[in-house]
Amino acid sequence: MAIPHPRDIQVAVVDWLDERYPFTKAVDEALYQRVPxxxxxxxxxxxxxxxxxIVFQLLTGIxxxxxxxxxxxxxPAPAYTSVQFIQNTVYLGWLIRGVHFWSANILIVMVLIHMARVYWTGSYRAPRELNWMVGVLMLLIVLTLSLTGYLLPWDTKAYFATEVTIKIAGSAPPAQLGAFIKEILQxxxxxGPPTLLRFFTLHVFVxxxxxxxxxxxxxxFIRAHGISEPL
Ligand code: HEM
Known part of the structure; x- marks a missing residue:
């Protein structure tokens, strides 16, 4: 029996899949679009x-x-010692942690530059208002990720920085609302340990x-509108 050429096997597999779901069409539609x-x-x-x-953050975070x-x-708390272990003992742990830290910082700068560009070219205007609002939500999420991630090493700096943050959030008026926010966060x-678990859950899952x-x-949205024209 003749050995089939790898390309024929590939075509047969793709055909088989396409008969069950239009994968090729879906991938073509997703990938091929003329860009002005x-x-x-x-x-x-x-x-x-x-x-x-953000992809860097997801990979290094995992x-x-x-x-x-x-x-x-x-x-010492396992949270603290595990970060020391990553930093000093795990193979390339210092690098993974460093990339996670620096990407987080550069990410915020990039989001702000991206936002400034969108503002400068007036791309927040009709019909893109909803996408601007989605952007604002993502900005808040990026900032909250930084805030929650800061506590995780559980060292003195992390502890007292978070204490200050929670105090600020807790001082929101009216007093009952502030106290409620503080209770939820803390x-x-x-x-203490419940605060760390809450921040961890937010930072890693939610x-x-x-x-x-x-x-x-x-x-x-960007696909639906197309990219906005320069000024
Ligand atoms: C945080 C994660 C974000 C990601 C991954 C992201 C990604 C992108 C990408 C790839 C584009 C295509 C054009 C370009 O790159 O300039 C774009 C466009 C856009 N972004 Fe974002 N963005 C984010 C945050 C934001 C924020 C914070 C805002 C505003 C508050 C925003 C508002 C917009 C708008 C309105 C467009 C359409 C612009 C146009 O058509 O010219 N985005 N975004």
Whole structure:
């Protein structure tokens, strides 16, 4: 029996899949779209850079989660020692942690530049208002990710910075609302193990899931409107 050429196997597999669901058509529709020539101006790149940085964050975050222990009980707390272990012992742990840290910082700068570009070219105007609003939500999520991530190393700096943040949030008027926000964030009378668990849950599950969902919506909107023209 003649050995089939790998290409024939590939065609057969793709045909088989396409008979069950129009994968080729779906991928073509998703990937191939004519982009206007003006979109190669450098200032259209910042949204894509934000996207790449978020992918970096997801990948390095998953690697950090392999070793991080969100437990602030005991002294020294496992949360603290696990971060020290990542930094000093895990193979390339310092690099993964460093990339996560620096991407987070650069991400905020890039989001602000991207937003400034959208503002400068007036791209928030009709029909793109909803996409601007989706953007504002993503900006808030990026900032909250930084805030919640800051506590996770559970060192003195993280602890007292979070205490200050929670105090600020807790001072929101009226007093009952402030006290309620503080209680929700802190999970107890002081910043302690429940606070760490809450911040960890937000940082690792809730906010990443939300931002991935919103990025999908953002990109669907961009596809629907096409990119806005320069001034
Ligand atoms: C945080 C994650 C974000 C990602 C991954 C993202 C990604 C992108 C990308 C790839 C584009 C295509 C054009 C370009 O890159 O300039 C774009 C366009 C756009 N973005 Fe964002 N963006 C984010 C945040 C924001 C924010 C914070 C705002 C505003 C508050 C915003 C508002 C818009 C609008 C209105 C457009 C359409 C612009 C046009 O058609 O010229 N985005 N975004």
């Amino acid at each position: 020539n003006f979109a190669n101006a450098f200032y259209y790149c910042f949204g894509g850079m934000v996207f790449i940085l 690697l950090l989660a392999l070793y991080y222990v969100p437990d602030a009980s005991g002294n 999970g107890g009378p002081v910043v 906010l990443p899931a939300l931002i991935v969902l919103l990025m999908y919506v953002h990109f669907r």
